[in-house]
Amino acid sequence: MTRDEILYWLKEEDEQRLKELWRQADTVRHENVGDEVHLRGLIEISNYCVRECGYCGIRVDNKEIGRYRMTEDEIMECVHEAVQYGYGAVVLQSGEDYGIKTRWLADLVRKIKSETEMAVTLSLGERPDEDLVAWREAGANRYLLRFETSDRELYERIHPSLPGKRSDRFAILRRLKELGYEAGSGVMIGIPGQTYASLTQDIDTFRELDLDMIGVGPYIPHPSTPLGQLNDEQLAPDGEQVPNTEAMTYKVIALTRIVCPEANIPSTTALATLNLAAGRELGLSRGANIVMPNLTPPKYRVMYEIYPAKACISETANDCRYCMHRRILSIGREVGSGQGGRRKRQN
Numbered sequence: 001m002t003r004d005e006i007l008y009w010l011k012e013e014d015e016q017r018l019k020e021l022w023r024q025a026d027t028v029r030h031e032n033v034g035d036e037v038h039l040r041g042l043i044e045i046s047n048y049c050v051r052e053c054g055y056c057g058i059r060v061d062n063k064e065i066g067r068y069r070m071t072e073d074e075i076m077e078c079v080h081e082a083v084q085y086g087y088g089a090v091v092l093q094s095g096e097d098y099g100i101k102t103r104w105l106a107d108l109v110r111k112i113k114s115e116t117e118m119a120v121t122l123s124l125g126e127r128p129d130e131d132l133v134a135w136r137e138a139g140a141n142r143y144l145l146r147f148e149t150s151d152r153e154l155y156e157r158i159h160p161s162l163p164g165k166r167s168d169r170f171a172i173l174r175r176l177k178e179l180g181y182e183a184g185s186g187v188m189i190g191i192p193g194q195t196y197a198s199l200t201q202d203i204d205t206f207r208e209l210d211l212d213m214i215g216v217g218p219y220i221p222h223p224s225t226p227l228g229q230l231n232d233e234q235l236a237p238d239g240e241q242v243p244n245t246e247a248m249t250y251k252v253i254a255l256t257r258i259v260c261p262e263a264n265i266p267s268t269t270a271l272a273t274l275n276l277a278a279g280r281e282l283g284l285s286r287g288a289n290i291v292m293p294n295l296t297p298p299k300y301r302v303m304y305e306i307y308p309a310k311a312c313i314s315e316t317a318n319d320c321r322y323c324m325h326r327r328i329l330s331i332g333r334e335v336g337s338g339q340g341g342r343r344k345r346q347n
Helices: 003-011 015-033 072-084 102-115 129-138 152-158 169-178 196-209 246-259 269-274 279-285 317-330
Strands: 036-046 089-094 119-123 142-144 182-189 213-218
Touching (some): 003 246, 036 072, 036 317, 072 089, 072 102, 089 102, 089 142, 102 129, 119 182, 142 213, 169 196, 182 246, 196 246, 213 246, 213 269, 246 269, 269 279, 279 317
Parallel strands (some): 036 089, 089 119, 142 182, 182 213
């Protein structure tokens, strides 16, 4: 699919024409990653963050939320829940928290790998190379680092670098692949100032980076952030602002599946936040093959508020598991087993 074709589909509004896109994405998904939907248990291990991202509720300048950092015992309790539920992987996610020490996390990864057969995914922000090396050597399998937008000017507007250190997430993603991680990234859809041309470039960048995992979701403003306090300011040219809608999210999932047929693509919580009744199912029917049930203890989950009114915030981990299974089976798909890594074609 060419960039012009991607741009055409992003702007397409005819529901009958879009059914063709949904069918094509679902066919590509079936042929390349099969009908299994893999469950990856999410553990939000800390909401401390040193960054000042313009859209994120756990940004360092937000003084309105309580902060937490889970202990090893608390995390391992969640890990063993994941084993009990049959999950093939856990995702350890946090803000960019340098209170999470390199050796401590390496020891934790080793413990998980020694006590379970699950894959370990890390999503901890822009950590130094020596951290990434240490965690890979400890046994971490995957690393998620969303680049959010490939438009450098827009990126710097919403995601300021740390003092004296220019952010380069593309370089980190390439380094992750060199180290042997499965590398994952993604973007937000409908960031104020994001144009259709910019989003087209994002999708083409997924293909260029040959990503193993790709997560896309709608921009949902948090009121305690600079972007959340915009008063409908026009930041993109007339008619070129990408909407942060459910429909646009499905288009990006479908197009991402078509241009990156082997990638693991989640149907996200943010999508479910827009449509609790059927958002996850529609995402799975239009190219996605992963869901991420939340294992974070409820007392911490409410404080991991990247955006407000997150779906399923009060569910227990067990409730979440049953709900995910029911949703997967309701659309004729299978609950996956094993670690669910990327399936690469044999040349």
